[in-house]
Amino acid sequence: MSAMRHAMDGRNAERLHAYHDGELSGLARRRFERQLRRRPELRSELRALAALRAALRELDAAAPAPDLWREIAPRLPAIDARARQATRRDAERLWFWLPRPVAAATAAAAAAALVVAVAVGLLWPQAPQGGQVVRWIDGGARSVMVLDDDPDTTIIWVLDASLDEASTGGSGNVV
Amino acid sequence: MWSSSAIGVRSALRAVVFLTWMCVVWVGGAWAQPGPPAAAPAPSDVIQATLMVTHFSNRDGGIDPRARGLSERLQRQNIRYPSARVLLERRAALRLEQVETLALPDGRSARFRPIHVGAQGVLMAVDVERAVKMDARVRRGHMLVIDAGRFEDGKLVISVEPD
Numbered sequence: 622m623s624a625m626r627h628a629m630d631g632r633n634a635e636r637l638h639a640y641h642d643g644e645l646s647g648l649a650r651r652r653f654e655r656q657l658r659r660r661p662e663l664r665s666e667l668r669a670l671a672a673l674r675a676a677l678r679e680l681d682a683a684a685p686a687p688d689l690w691r692e693i694a695p696r697l698p699a700i701d702a703r704a705r706q707a708t709r710r711d712a713e714r715l716w717f718w719l720p721r722p723v724a725a726a727t728a729a730a731a732a733a734a735l736v737v738a739v740a741v742g743l744l745w746p747q748a749p750q751g752g753q754v755v756r757w758i759d760g761g762a763r764s765v766m767v768l769d770d771d772p773d774t775t776i777i778w779v780l781d782a783s784l785d786e787a788s789t790g791g792s793g794n795v796v
Numbered sequence: 797m798w799s800s801s802a803i804g805v806r807s808a809l810r811a812v813v814f815l816t817w818m819c820v821v822w823v824g825g826a827w828a829q830p831g832p833p834a835a836a837p838a839p840s841d842v843i844q845a846t847l848m849v850t851h852f853s854n855r856d857g858g859i860d861p862r863a864r865g866l867s868e869r870l871q872r873q874n875i876r877y878p879s880a881r882v883l884l885e886r887r888a889a890l891r892l893e894q895v896e897t898l899a900l901p902d903g904r905s906a907r908f909r910p911i912h913v914g915a916q917g918v919l920m921a922v923d924v925e926r927a928v929k930m931d932a933r934v935r936r937g938h939m940l941v942i943d944a945g946r947f948e949d950g951k952l953v954i955s956v957e958p959d
Binding site: 738765778 | 869872931
C-alpha cells in the first residue's frame with residue numbers, strides 16, 4: 622500500500638509541477654483539476670509548491686545582479702591592443718615562414734598546374750577503361766553479366782539459368 | 797578572438813600552399829607517365845583485330861594453345877572449363893560502317909559493325925544472333941569476350957581484340 626502511494630505520488634508530483642507551470646493542457650489539465658478537487662493532499666502540495674516557488678523568486682530578486690559589463694568594459698581597449706599586436710606578430714611570422722619568392726613561386730606553380738591540368742584533360746582523351754567498354758547492351762530476356770574487373774579484358778557472360786534457352790534459340794526476338 | 801582568427805588565416809594559407817604543391821607534384825607525376833606515343837597512328841576508318849570463336853567444354857580435352865590466353869582471362873573471373881578448342885581464328889580489318897560476320901558452328905552468326913574508329917580503338921555494334929546485342933568501345937590491346945551461348949556440352953565464346 623505504501624509502495625503504491627509512493628508510486629502515485631511520484632506520477633502526481635510530475636503532473637503537479639507541470640500543472641503549476643501551466644504545461645498541462647486540455648484534457649490532462651481538466652483531469653488533474655478533478656483530482657485536485659478530490660484529493661486534499663494534492664491541493665496542499667500544490668500550495669506548498671507555489672509557496673516554495675514564490676520564496677525562490679524573492680530570493681532571486683534580493684540577490685544583487687553582478688554588473689559584469691561595468692567590470693569588463695574598462696579592460697576591452699587593452700585586450701584589443703594585445704590582439705592587434707598578436708595579429709601583427711602572426712603576420713610577421715607568416716611572412717618569415719613563407720618568404721615572398723616562395724609565395725610568388727607557389728602562385729606561379731599553381732597557375733601552371735591549372736593550365737597543364739586543363740591541357741591534359743583537353744588534349745589527352747583517356748582511352749576507355751574496362752568499365753567504359755560496354756556502352757549499351759541488350760541480352761533480351763537473358764540475364765547478362767559484364768565482368769570488367771580486369772583492365773585488359775571485358776567479359777560479357779550470360780547467366781547459366783538462361784543458357785538452355787539460348788542454345789535452343791528460344792527467344793528469337795533478341796537479334 | 798583576434799589571435800584565433802589570425803591563426804585560422806595562417807592555417808588556411810598553409811593548407812592552400814600545401815594543396816598547391818600537391819597539385820604540382822601530381823601534375824608532374826602525370827606528365828612523367830608515358831602518354832600517347834608522339835607518332836601515334838593517324839586515325840583512319842579501319843582497324844585490325846583478331847576475331848576468335850572458341851568452344852569451351854567440360855570434356856577432358858585440354859586447352860588449345862591458341863586459347864590459353866583467353867582461358868586464363870576467364871579463369872581470373874572464376875570461369876573454368878577443362879577443355880578449350882579454337883574453332884575459328886581470323887585476322888580481320890574492321891572497316892567503318894562495314895559489317896564483319898563470323899559464322900558460328902551452330903548456324904548462327906556474329907556481326908561486328910564499327911561505328912567509330914580512332915587512334916585509341918574502335919566503337920562497334922556487336923550482334924550475336926539469339927544471344928546478345930551491344931555497343932562496345934574496345935581500345936587497342938583490350939579483349940572483348942562474349943558468351944555466345946551453349947554449344948554441345950559447353951559454350952561458344954567469341955573474342956575480339958583490336959591491335
